Amino acid sequence: MNTGTQLVIDASDLAYTELNRRIRRAVQDGAAEVLLRGVRGHRYIGAGLHGAARIYVEGVPGNDLACFMDGPSITVRGNAQDGIANTMSSGTVVIHGDAGDVPGYAMRGGRLFIRGSVGYRVGIHMKEYRERIPVLMVGGTAQDYFGEYMAGGTLVLLGMERRADEPIAGDFIGTGMHGGQIFLRGEIEDRQLGREVGRGPINDACWFELLRNLKDFAAEFGFDAGQFRREDFVRLLPVSHRPYGKIYVY
Numbered sequence: 001m002n003t004g005t006q007l008v009i010d011a012s013d014l015a016y017t018e019l020n021r022r023i024r025r026a027v028q029d030g031a032a033e034v035l036l037r038g039v040r041g042h043r044y045i046g047a048g049l050h051g052a053a054r055i056y057v058e059g060v061p062g063n064d065l066a067c068f069m070d071g072p073s074i075t076v077r078g079n080a081q082d083g084i085a086n087t088m089s090s091g092t093v094v095i096h097g098d099a100g101d102v103p104g105y106a107m108r109g110g111r112l113f114i115r116g117s118v119g120y121r122v123g124i125h126m127k128e129y130r131e132r133i134p135v136l137m138v139g140g141t142a143q144d145y146f147g148e149y150m151a152g153g154t155l156v157l158l159g160m161e162r163r164a165d166e167p168i169a170g171d172f173i174g175t176g177m178h179g180g181q182i183f184l185r186g187e188i189e190d191r192q193l194g195r196e197v198g199r200g201p202i203n204d205a206c207w208f209e210l211l212r213n214l215k216d217f218a219a220e221f222g223f224d225a226g227q228f229r230r231e232d233f234v235r236l237l238p239v240s241h242r243p244y245g246k247i248y249v250y
Contacts, residue, residue, distance in 0.1 A: 007031045012038030016062065020044055027053045027072070041081065046074050066093045069110075082119070085112045090132070094220055101143075104136040107153065111135045111213075115221050120170075121145045126180060128152030137217050144170035147236070148194075151179040156213065158228075159186045173197065174236050178243055182236040183210060185228070193236070200237040202230055 007026050011019045019042050026034050027049055036045070039059030046055060046066040057076040066074050067086035079097035083105060090109040098116035104123040109132035117140030124145065126134055134153035139160045146169045147155050159168035168186040175194030182197070202210070207230045218225035 006033040006035055008035045008037065010037050011040070011042055011059070014042070016042040016044060020047065023055070024049065027051055046072060066091065069093075079116070084114075085110070085136075088112075088134075096221070098140070104134065104153075104155075107134040107136065108132060109134050111137070111216075113137050113217050113220055115139045117141045119143050121148050123150055123153070123155045124148045126150050126153040126155070128180065135213055137213060139217070139221070141166065142169045145172045145175060146170070147174045147177055147180075147182045147197075148172070149176040149178075150174065150182070150238075151177075153180045154210075154213070155180070155182045156210070156217075157182075157184050159184070167192070174238070176243060177236075177238045178241050179238060184234045184236070185232050186234070188234060196238055196240065196243040197236045198239045200235045202233060202235050206235070 009022050023034060031053060033054045035056045037058045039057050039061050041062040043062035044064050045061045046069045048068045049072045050070050051072055053072045055072060055074045060079050061076060062081050064083040064086050065080055066084060066088050069091045070089040071091050073092040075094045077096050080095050080099045082100035082102055084099055084103040085093050085107050087106045088110050092110060093112045095114040099114045099118045101119035102121045102124055103118055104112055104126055106125040108127050118138050120143040122142050123136050137156040139158050141159055141162055142157055157168055168184055171192050173193050174182055174197030177196050214228050215225045
């Protein structure tokens with residue numbers, strides 16, 4: 001069904017395979033905007049899509065939202081499950097609620113904005129190549145292994161609206177990290193860090209780039225970016241680009 005220039009697809013009675021078939025056909029036929037209603041755990045929404053279409057999701061999408069996506073944007077007006085932006089090459093994903101485990105797995109480009117909190121192993125194996133530098137920003141808190149085996153890109157954790165006694169992240173932050181950078185808005189204890197990361201400076205150029213992303217994040221969710229101050233952030237960097245080199249045979 002078309003509503004003005006927006007194509008509306010009711011997913012209520014569709015299997016995930018049929019829903020994704022209709023989304024792909026709509027994008028191939030030139031739809032600029034697609035609204036998905038009645039989404040209840042449908043998997044692989046946006047998987048492998050190319051182009052510049054904008055997809056809006058009402059409901060809770062299932063695993064691997066936007067996996068292998070290259071170009072489009074997806075906005076979820078609620079929560080999302082595991083594996084968001086798995087190996088995504090480019091594009092934008094915006095989640096207005098919480099998300100599950102392993103968002104940004106092997107993400108290679110584009111931006112993933114999550115307003116709420118996330119689960120375990122956020123940004124694991126994220127990569128970057130030349131001008132493709134993925135950015136994953138989380139407004140709430142995260143569980144263990146934030147930035148595990150990270151090879152590139154930027155992870156940002158803001159810890160907004162958390163309790164005074166609630167840690168911003170769990171343990172083993174940056175375990176196996178060998179590329180990229182992590183920004184945490186709040187103090188962390190050294191015991192929470194993996195052995196492969198250390199604290200680094202936030203110079204003017206670094207802050208300028210972080211602030212640019214913070215302003216976009218704030219604009220997306222409708223709050224004031226003026227609350228963010230450079231001195232509130234901790235920057236983590238890998239101490240080696242080959243942390244496990246001694247265990248290899250070559």
